[in-house]
Amino acid sequence: MDELPEFGRSALESLRQPLEDRHVTIGRARGVTRFPASFMLAAAMNPCACGFWGGDQSERPCTCSVGSLARYRARMSGPLADRIDLQVEIPRQPVSFGGGGMTSEEARGKLEAAYERQCRRYADTGIRWNSALSGRLLAVHARLPGDAEALLTGMYSRLGLSYRAHDRILKLSRTIADLEDCGDVRLEHVAEAVQYRALDRTMPDFEHGAIRGKQAARARNEAAAASASDRAAKGRKRPGTQGAPNQAGQAVCDSDDGTGR
Numbered sequence: 001m002d003e004l005p006e007f008g009r010s011a012l013e014s015l016r017q018p019l020e021d022r023h024v025t026i027g028r029a030r031g032v033t034r035f036p037a038s039f040m041l042a043a044a045m046n047p048c049a050c051g052f053w054g055g056d057q058s059e060r061p062c063t064c065s066v067g068s069l070a071r072y073r074a075r076m077s078g079p080l081a082d083r084i085d086l087q088v089e090i091p092r093q094p095v096s097f098g099g100g101g102m103t104s105e106e107a108r109g110k111l112e113a114a115y116e117r118q119c120r121r122y123a124d125t126g127i128r129w130n131s132a133l134s135g136r137l138l139a140v141h142a143r144l145p146g147d148a149e150a151l152l153t154g155m156y157s158r159l160g161l162s163y164r165a166h167d168r169i170l171k172l173s174r175t176i177a178d179l180e181d182c183g184d185v186r187l188e189h190v191a192e193a194v195q196y197r198a199l200d201r202t203m204p205d206f207e208h209g210a211i212r213g214k215q216a217a218r219a220r221n222e223a224a225a226a227s228a229s230d231r232a233a234k235g236r237k238r239p240g241t242q243g244a245p246n247q248a249g250q251a252v253c254d255s256d257d258g259t260g261r
């Protein structure tokens, strides 16, 4: 769904049930019917109506009023954003951008390995992917060491995350660990997963000015620092990503694509 906020509110809100339960329930006078609706949602939106909020204001300032910014952001409700696993900001890219990231073949290899790992792990559980983890299975398969638990608990409080978002971060951390062929979920995986909650981190709090935004930015920087220092300590490096030039400030997607990401 491109330009997500341009869709009607009722259409967007109707996504909440299938995103959560993987089915839709339709009730009519003659009865209620349940249909399967397991799908992957990929969507993009601008940061504001003019498209320049949060960018380099000296280069191209945002011309939106606070009211118009609030109205634009309000079209994406908190409960809908809550159900989106990966929320990624895509800054404006330079005209020329080099490689340095993974090739498609390398990415495919990582995904297939993560897929196999999940197939083996969940062979006798009745689920197939990390995204389906809940309750006891989540506690068992996404158990965190003390430092990672402390980071996630801190983010939960500081960003005012919902319980649902907390669990989604856990599941995503499990998938990031799988992509690194790592049996245990570690601090670096949680720190990376937290950074994929762009809407939680950057959504302006219009009732309380920019207070929440500043706190969120600080929390984001701390998570990034924790991730970087942990990776440096372990002597590992994430491959770079090749971002496509995109005016959109934020791209969001929910996946059930076999990797749980």
Ligand SMILES: [Zn+2]
Residues within 6 Å of the ligand: 048, 049, 050, 051, 052, 053, 062, 063, 064
């Ligand atoms: Zn704007």
